[in-house]
Amino acid sequence: MSNKPKLSIGLPVYNGEKFIKAALDSLLAQTFADFELIISDNASTDQTEAICRGYAAQDQRIRYYRNQINLGCARNFNRVFDLSVGEYFKWAAYDDLHAPDFLIKCVEVLDHNPKVILSHSHVCFIDENGDFLENYNIQLKTDSPQPHERFHQLLSKHLCYQLYGVIRASGLRKVPPMGSYGTADGILLLRIGLLGEFYEIPEYLFFARSHSGQSLSMFFPNYHLLNQGKSPDNRRILPDLYAYALWFDSANKGKILLPHWRIVWEYMRSVWLFPLSLDQRLLCHISIYQQLQGNEYLLLKDLLKTPQIVFSLYKTANHS
Numbered sequence: 275m276s277n278k279p280k281l282s283i284g285l286p287v288y289n290g291e292k293f294i295k296a297a298l299d300s301l302l303a304q305t306f307a308d309f310e311l312i313i314s315d316n317a318s319t320d321q322t323e324a325i326c327r328g329y330a331a332q333d334q335r336i337r338y339y340r341n342q343i344n345l346g347c348a349r350n351f352n353r354v355f356d357l358s359v360g361e362y363f364k365w366a367a368y369d370d371l372h373a374p375d376f377l378i379k380c381v382e383v384l385d386h387n388p389k390v391i392l393s394h395s396h397v398c399f400i401d402e403n404g405d406f407l408e409n410y411n412i413q414l415k416t417d418s419p420q421p422h423e424r425f426h427q428l429l430s431k432h433l434c435y436q437l438y439g440v441i442r443a444s445g446l447r448k449v450p451p452m453g454s455y456g457t458a459d460g461i462l463l464l465r466i467g468l469l470g471e472f473y474e475i476p477e478y479l480f481f482a483r484s485h486s487g488q489s490l491s492m493f494f495p496n497y498h499l500l501n502q503g504k505s506p507d508n509r510r511i512l513p514d515l516y517a518y519a520l521w522f523d524s525a526n527k528g529k530i531l532l533p534h535w536r537i538v539w540e541y542m543r544s545v546w547l548f549p550l551s552l553d554q555r556l557l558c559h560i561s562i563y564q565q566l567q568g569n570e571y572l573l574l575k576d577l578l579k580t581p582q583i584v585f586s587l588y589k590t591a592n593h594s
Contacts, residue, residue: 279309284354285312285313285354285367286354289320291321293485294322309360310337310358311335311366313330314340314341316346339353346525346526363440366438367483370483387473389419397482400484401483404481412431414436421548425558430565450465452522457513457533468547
């Protein structure tokens with residue numbers, strides 16, 4: 275592009291015909307207009323392609339791409355960033371909405387504070403019709419100047435909505451792309467947090483839609499209990515990481531995944547990806563140990579599930 279936009283917005287989508295018009299209208303109605311909008315369609319089988327091509331024909335800021343096959347969520351998320359050219363970057367979901375001043379307020383924060391790598395706002399949940407459900411109450415102290423303190427906060431249970439804020443593209447390029455495993459979005463956010471501070475605008479400018487077709491509803495049906503803080507039983511509010519791994523990358527089907535072991539490994543690997551002092555690394559590892567306490571049974575669960583997967587693969591091979 276001859277004139278690079280200030281901001282790139284990446285919108286990965288698969289079969290989003292029900293909500294994508296509202297999502298696109300919400301982005302095109304922003305008071306901040308210096309952006310490109312990159313849509314990567316993961317081989318949708320509904321009317322998503324026709325809708326997106328129609329919008330692209332009407333607004334030159336929109337670029338539409340279509341994958342020949344469904345790559346899975348993670349690779350499609352990575353693709354829209356790879357195609358971007360802006361100084362700042364934002365992921366957008368096909369079903370969420372934004373207040374008209376969401377972008378301008380996030381951009382202004384980054385423009386005026388070089389220590390901030392990601393700017394986002396308060397979040398509220400809306401239903402399929404766009405009506406208010408409840409506020410998202412999990413607010414983390416990720417504005418600390420200390421990377422180990424931000425790391426500790428981002429290890430706690432949350433729904434990763436900060437990832438839909440505005441991010442410095444230069445910082446995001448220093449982070450490994452989103453992985454193909456459960457909680458890959460949370461790991462990505464954790465690593466961004468090691469590089470810089472987050473700033474949460476104290477206004478409800480982002481509207482996360484709750485509906486039956488979203489990944490949270492399919493693989494984490496009790497996520498609302500996490501937001502409300504009403505469940506004393508930790509096991510009631512755990513996502514299905516095996517199903518999530520397939521959603522993040524369809525190539526995981528039929529593989530032995532050990533998803534909880536993978537998460538622990540990625541936590542530990544994160545601590546050594548970026549320049550930190552020895553004290554900061556040690557404090558990060560202490561936070562990982564604290565996070566694991568009481569959850570050791572999940573690692574055992576992975577090991578017990580492995581023979582079942584091996585037996586299933588053996589049966590499949592013998593019948594083929």
